[in-house]
Amino acid sequence: MTEKDTRRSFLAKSLTIGSGLAVASMGRSYLSAAPQEAASKRIKVGVITHEGGAHVESYLTGLAECVEAGPVVLADSSGKYEDAARKTLGDKLVKTYSDYAEMLRAEKPIMVLISMEAALAPPVIDAALEANCHVLAEKPACVRIKDFEALAEKANRKNLHIMLAMANRRNPVVCEARRLIQAGTIGEIYSLEMHYIADQTRLKSPSYHTQWYAQKARGGGGHLTWLGIHWLDTAMFVTGSRIREVSGFVGNIGGQPMDVEDSAVMAMRFDNGTFGTLNAGYYLDRNKQISLKVWGSQGWLQLEPLNEIPLTWYSTKDAKEPKIEQYQGTKEPSGYTSYVIAAVRACAGPEEPPMTTDESLHVLETIFTFYQSAETGEAMEVK
Secondary structure, three states, rough: OOOOHHHHHHOOOEEEEOOOOOEEEEOOOOOOOHHHHHOOOEEEEEEEEEEEEEOHHHHHHHHHHHOOEEEEEEOOOOOOOOOHHHHHHHEEEEEEEHHHHHHHHHHOOOOOEEEEEOOOHHHHHHHHHHOOOOEEEEEOOOHHHHHHHHHHHHHHHOOEEEEEEOHHHHOOOHHHHHHHHHHOOOOOOEEEEEEEEEOOOHHHHHHHOOHHHHHHHHHHOHHHHEEEEEHHHHHHHOOOOEOOOOOOEEEEOOOOOOOOOOEEEEEEEEEEEEEEEEEEEEEEEEOOOEEEEEEEOOOEEOOOOOOOOOOOEEEOOOOOOOOOEOOOOOOOOOOOOHHHHHHHHHHOOOOOOOHHHHHHHHHHHHHHHHHHHHHOOOOOOOO
């Protein structure tokens, strides 16, 4: 099956929005954990983390609400999350370990959720794959792309999933934007523009400078590997097209004592010929400004997930009097809960994963290729 055919098959199974409510075309919604919508079996899930783990409590909530997540075992070398796991999971949590290798040997989970410092993640993911476990991993899960390439190759060879935690893929507003674009509502895509702007206040805290995602050797990068990655993946998800060439600039504009970027401007070319830009950085005193605008041959679409009206679009297709339309559907669930549920269901049954191994690899290849491009000053092809 070609990449185009694979994408067409995946799109045919994508979420659709009907009557303002998110529903799934595969007979069950990834946005619900209702018992009557359970997959064919419940599976044992492992959680591997440590003191530097990110979003762990959100992941635990997802496992608690997921019917297909059966017994859960935790490996936390720091012990930081044991109490939270017991409180959130209750009787689902059957055992805790301090050594992840011991947990993998003794428990043999079907899926492992790994939230670790990026520099520490690759050997843990490798061990999980060796134990024949599917993997849901906190991004970026590596500090060198060659490490993740090796993991992806192993996962594909063993018919296992590596799914980066890209929660936008189960956000109902994002899914509606994807549906509209894939339905041809705005015609052939011409160009897109993205902004992912966060606060600079966090960068001024000495405690922030000690975190792994503020140090290149431990986190692989700065804003792009921590926040911008979500919007790059969202752009590819809603358009159904991959980024194939990148160029631009990256740097520490604010001058805080960090060796990772607080600012990046990326130009990109997609495999359907579309051009796009991303302005990503820490510029505000508080909150975030996030937007994705897509222009097409028959209109435009704007996604602003933090706004009261998170999605607007304009289409001249089949319209005698075109007008700006506004999304009136649900905004929930957002965050990681529904994504974790979708990941577990994919590992428990025949459903498609919320993000494939190849998609996980490609968004990381895009970012690391861009870092190299910015350093050399030359546009570079993404694998």
